[in-house]
Amino acid sequence: MPKSVRWFALIVIVLAVFGPMIPQLMWSFATRWFFPNLLPPQWSLESWEYIITPSSRVAEGFMNSLKIAIIVSLLSILVGLPASRALALHNFKGKAVIEWLLMVPIIVPGIVSTMGIHLVFIRLGLTNTFLGVSLVHLIPCIPYMVLVMSSVFANYGTELEDTARTLGANPLQVFWHVTLPGILPGLMVATMFTFLISWGQYVTTLLIGGGTIITLPMVLFPFLQGINFSAAAAISLVFVAPAILVLVLTSRQLGEESSVMGGFGRL
Amino acid sequence: MRWLRLVEKLRVPMMLFPSIAILVVLFGGGLLVGVGQSFGYFPVIGLDDFTFAYYGDILTDRGFFASLWLTFRIALISTFLSSVLAVACALVLRDKFRGSRFMTFVFQIAIPIPHLVAAAGIVLLVGQSGMLSRLMVALGLTQTPGDFPPIVYDRAGIAIILTFLWKEVPFIGIVVLAVLQGIGPQYEEIAQTLGANGWQRFRYVLLPLIMPGLLSTSIIVFAFVFANYEIPFLLGVKYPQTLPVMAFENYKDPDLALRPQAMAVSVVLAVIAIVLLVAYKQLAKYAIKT
Amino acid sequence: MTVVTLNNLTRRFDNVIAVNNLNLEVNDGELVAFLGPSGCGKTTTLRMITGLLLPSDGDVLFDGVSILTVPTEKRGAVMVFQKHLLFPTMSVAQNVGFGLKMQGLPQKEINMRVSEMLELIRLPGFETRRPHELSGGQQQRIALARALIVRPKVLLLDEPLANLDANLRLEMRELIRSLQHELEITSIFVTHDQEEAVMLADRIALMFDGELQQFAEPNAFYERPSTAQVANFFRNANLLKGKRVGNQVETALGTLTIDTDRVVQPDGEVLLTVRPEEINLIPDSAENIIYGEVLTQVYMGTYSQMQLEVDGNQWLVHGPANFDAQVGNKIPLQLPEPRIWLLPLERKLK
Numbered sequence: 039m040p041k042s043v044r045w046f047a048l049i050v051i052v053l054a055v056f057g058p059m060i061p062q063l064m065w066s067f068a069t070r071w072f073f074p075n076l077l078p079p080q081w082s083l084e085s086w087e088y089i090i091t092p093s094s095r096v097a098e099g100f101m102n103s104l105k106i107a108i109i110v111s112l113l114s115i116l117v118g119l120p121a122s123r124a125l126a127l128h129n130f131k132g133k134a135v136i137e138w139l140l141m142v143p144i145i146v147p148g149i150v151s152t153m154g155i156h157l158v159f160i161r162l163g164l165t166n167t168f169l170g171v172s173l174v175h176l177i178p179c180i181p182y183m184v185l186v187m188s189s190v191f192a193n194y195g196t197e198l199e200d201t202a203r204t205l206g207a208n209p210l211q212v213f214w215h216v217t218l219p220g221i222l223p224g225l226m227v228a229t230m231f232t233f234l235i236s237w238g239q240y241v242t243t244l245l246i247g248g249g250t251i252i253t254l255p256m257v258l259f260p261f262l263q264g265i266n267f268s269a270a271a272a273i274s275l276v277f278v279a280p281a282i283l284v285l286v287l288t289s290r291q292l293g294e295e296s297s298v299m300g301g302f303g304r305l
Numbered sequence: 306m307r308w309l310r311l312v313e314k315l316r317v318p319m320m321l322f323p324s325i326a327i328l329v330v331l332f333g334g335g336l337l338v339g340v341g342q343s344f345g346y347f348p349v350i351g352l353d354d355f356t357f358a359y360y361g362d363i364l365t366d367r368g369f370f371a372s373l374w375l376t377f378r379i380a381l382i383s384t385f386l387s388s389v390l391a392v393a394c395a396l397v398l399r400d401k402f403r404g405s406r407f408m409t410f411v412f413q414i415a416i417p418i419p420h421l422v423a424a425a426g427i428v429l430l431v432g433q434s435g436m437l438s439r440l441m442v443a444l445g446l447t448q449t450p451g452d453f454p455p456i457v458y459d460r461a462g463i464a465i466i467l468t469f470l471w472k473e474v475p476f477i478g479i480v481v482l483a484v485l486q487g488i489g490p491q492y493e494e495i496a497q498t499l500g501a502n503g504w505q506r507f508r509y510v511l512l513p514l515i516m517p518g519l520l521s522t523s524i525i526v527f528a529f530v531f532a533n534y535e536i537p538f539l540l541g542v543k544y545p546q547t548l549p550v551m552a553f554e555n556y557k558d559p560d561l562a563l564r565p566q567a568m569a570v571s572v573v574l575a576v577i578a579i580v581l582l583v584a585y586k587q588l589a590k591y592a593i594k595t
Numbered sequence: 596m597t598v599v600t601l602n603n604l605t606r607r608f609d610n611v612i613a614v615n616n617l618n619l620e621v622n623d624g625e626l627v628a629f630l631g632p633s634g635c636g637k638t639t640t641l642r643m644i645t646g647l648l649l650p651s652d653g654d655v656l657f658d659g660v661s662i663l664t665v666p667t668e669k670r671g672a673v674m675v676f677q678k679h680l681l682f683p684t685m686s687v688a689q690n691v692g693f694g695l696k697m698q699g700l701p702q703k704e705i706n707m708r709v710s711e712m713l714e715l716i717r718l719p720g721f722e723t724r725r726p727h728e729l730s731g732g733q734q735q736r737i738a739l740a741r742a743l744i745v746r747p748k749v750l751l752l753d754e755p756l757a758n759l760d761a762n763l764r765l766e767m768r769e770l771i772r773s774l775q776h777e778l779e780i781t782s783i784f785v786t787h788d789q790e791e792a793v794m795l796a797d798r799i800a801l802m803f804d805g806e807l808q809q810f811a812e813p814n815a816f817y818e819r820p821s822t823a824q825v826a827n828f829f830r831n832a833n834l835l836k837g838k839r840v841g842n843q844v845e846t847a848l849g850t851l852t853i854d855t856d857r858v859v860q861p862d863g864e865v866l867l868t869v870r871p872e873e874i875n876l877i878p879d880s881a882e883n884i885i886y887g888e889v890l891t892q893v894y895m896g897t898y899s900q901m902q903l904e905v906d907g908n909q910w911l912v913h914g915p916a917n918f919d920a921q922v923g924n925k926i927p928l929q930l931p932e933p934r935i936w937l938l939p940l941e942r943k944l945k
Contacts, residue, residue, distance in 0.1 A: 044397055047393070047394070047397040051408065051411065052411060054471070055411055055412065055414050057430050058429070058471060059414075061429035061435065062425060062426050073438075073439065073442075074434075074439050074443070074450075075439065076439050076440065117323035117327060118324055120319070120321070120323070121321050121323070123320060124320035125321075128317050130317050136321060136325065139328065140325070140328065142328070143332050144525055145525075145578075146528070146579060147532030147549070147575045147578050149532055149549055149553065149575070150335070150568065150572055150574075150575050151331070151332045151333075151334075151336040152335060153335070153339050153342075153552075153556055153564075153567065154334065154337065154339030154341075154568075155331055155332075155334070155338075156335075157338050157339075157342070157349075158335060173327075174331070176331070177327075177328065177331055180324050180328060234416075234419075238420060238421070240421065241535065255419065255421055258421055258425075259535075262539050263539065267429065270425055271425065271429070274421075274425050277421070278417075278422050281418055282418075285416060289409075292416075292479055298483070299480045299483035302480045302518055302521050302525075
């Protein structure tokens with residue numbers, strides 16, 4: 039590829055990536071920034087001061103989002119890991135059907151089932167509860183966990199585990215000392231996906247949480263409809279911070295030649 | 306011994322059971338209740354007769370078809386452009402050059418950012434009083450916000466598409482990039498010594514190799530965009546609305562009688578999505594073979 | 596029908612010199628082996644001939660014309676790699692016909708020539724198979740067919756037999772040899788296996804550390820190696836320091852007579868060498884005898900191999916299968932006058 043073409047492409051990528059982020063950063067520190075000023079006439083911490091007040095409910099939303107995302111990720115690992123392993127390393131009758139079944143929530147629009155679940159959860163008393171919200175977040179998370187991890191397991195194989203078994207390790211020791219370290223990079227990426235999917239949910243939380251379970255998207259949404267750009271920008275940044283942190287932790291696995299993202303090719 | 310055999314036999318079902326159970330009960334159960342309601346089974350408000358009436362209502366409504374067309378167009382354009390741009394970006398980033406690692410990280414930044422935040426960023430950038438508009442004024446090209454083309458809250462849904470592009474290009478791109486790096490340069494080198502020029506190497510060697518990954522991710526993206534509520538709700542016009550917006554607005558309405566109709570809209574939405582995706586996959590399979 | 600000339604060909608990676616000032620000419624229709632240990636620059640040279648890699652210095656000529664500015668796809672220098680052989684997304688016919696399709700030939704002609712080619716490599720009727728359904732040997736043959744079908748000016752093979760098991764190797768070797776002779780395509784192949792090079796090539800270019808050591812017919816490497824290192828690579832480490840004076844070499848173990856018609860090394864400090872299988876353990880005269888101490892003896896079936904110490908150097912000697920050398924004994928070694936070869940003395944050796 040000619041150097042000039044690459045340079046042009048890289049500049050476009052940088053502009054496209056940061057283009058929508060820089061105005062948000064500026065708005066969060068701006069006040070009375072009217073058209074057509076290119077820069078805010080004065081910088082201020084007004085919106086940051088606002089969002090740390092309890093009445094803004096940003097802190098509450100943050101903690102709830104975090105709590106739910108962690109619960110959902112742990113549940114995804116718990117139920118997703120064994121399923122991924124079964125799909126990757128075992129052949130059994132009806133495997134194709136099971137594989138397909140596990141991917142359905144990614145393909146079939148979730149809006150029907152969410153509305154249906156809403157009715158069921160009302161009956162079961164699961165609406166307006168953490169458990170209910172977590173369960174409904176779990177639906178789109180499981181497929182991603184399985185998609186990534188079955189590819190990772192298939193790639194990792196069983197030779198090392200078998201070797202460890204013959205050397206006298208019990209199944210638990212094998213998992214802890216051999217399997218887990220081997221699949222950890224992939225597991226981190228899969229967990230990043232589940233965390234972020236839960237972290238970004240709006241409709242499902244709105245329906246099942248019924249306004250009682252306040253997560254960050256719930257707090258942010260009204261500001262996006264309104265005209266308070268400064269507050270919206272500040273909350274957005276709070277909303278983005280943990281997500282970026284998660285990316286920093288996993289970007290190496292994401293960007294490198296590996297089986298981790300290769301799983302998406304087998305859908 | 307018999308005990309051990311039983312354990313052996315049950316192992317795979319046990320491993321699969323929890324996730325299958327959760328999905329079947331929650332997703333399947335929800336689907337069933339939703340579909341039931343769309344056919345008029347809604348005991349809470351005293352409805353329990355099976356009827357096609359709600360489907361009839363929406364399928365005779367011109368607004369529904371305007372919505373369907375808008376939804377389809379946004380999803381199609383977003384998916385197509387994201388795929389093309391993602392492949393282009395992956396081709397740029399696959400080479401090793403100084404700072405390629407860092408650029409790959411920059412490219413990934415949008416992946417974890419929630420769609421809501423992306424939408425806010427797009428509004429602040431390309432809205433009529435956004436950064437670009439202000440930049441135009443500073444450059445003396447425009448005077449008022451009205452001089453800037455209405456990209457946000459427009460009937461064509463440009464801001465909606467931009468938001469999805471910003472989010473989905475890195476997602477598809479990173480999968481394509483992983484595939485490209487797994488392939489290595491050798492297939493292209495063979496093709497080159499056999500006389501294939503740059504375009505031929507891409508068309509006949511690289512594209513078939515990245516197609517499975519591209520296909521899967523673009524299916525995920527299409528399905529996601531097609532059913533997304535928040536972005537078109539925030540950045541779209543009041544009429545026509547996309548189907549998910551239409552369905553959810555009806556569902557949220559305090560008038561519970563609107564709910565079966567909301568369900569019917571979302572069932573149609575889901576069916577269309579599935580039909581389109583199956584057709585797309587078959588078409589792509591056929592295209593790869595020839 | 597192409598003569599390939601490499602003029603002062605050099606390639607540096609950062610500060611490492613991969614190929615240094617390489618000069619050689621491959622004749623029309625000749626099969627030449629680039630031989631050497633891994634990392635010696637042979638594959639780098641191949642890639643420069645294809646144009647996949649640009650030389651830092653020097654020139655590549657086809658029939659006397661520099662082709663450095665000709666892009667790879669127009670050079671007609673086709674490469675067969677050792678792995679990633681076939682395009683996994685295409686059928687056998689699509690793989691073999693790939694080069695013709697790139698030229699824009701009509702599909703009908705492509706199909707015809709693909710069928711012909713598959714006959715030639717003895718895999719007729721394989722058109723619709725997919726690469727993953729083929730054995731390693733079949734894949735290799737299809738890769739060869741894919742290269743040959745475009746009637747390349749130069750055929751380049753990078754370790755073509757490396758991934759095959761012993762039986763297949765033999766079969767492939769025959770096939771490459773016969774196809775190459777039949778089609779008379781100028782060919783260069785890279786290998787680290789000296790046996791393979793000897794059996795297959797018309798001439799061998801031996802390279803160490805990016806430098807050409809010797810470029811000659813296979814037997815020359817056994818009979819007339821250019822340096823001790825070359826001799827060593829061809830499994831001859833029998834060295835003895837000496838000083839040549841006319842038709843005699845004075846060594847610590849006595850004075851030996853040499854054949855002045857054969858030896859090219861001039862008078863002065865030299866290294867004397869004789870191949871293991873050419874040393875007489877049962878002398879037929881008192882001429883040219885030195886003594887070595889037996890360290891080990893191994894029975895090899897058709898012969899017996901001894902390791903000896905000769906003036907501080909380790910020698911290998913092949914004797915009759917039933918030869919009984921007592922370990923620790925000093926035994927006579929007769930070095931036949933016409934078999935002695937002299938090498939330049941290198942600083943590294945004691």
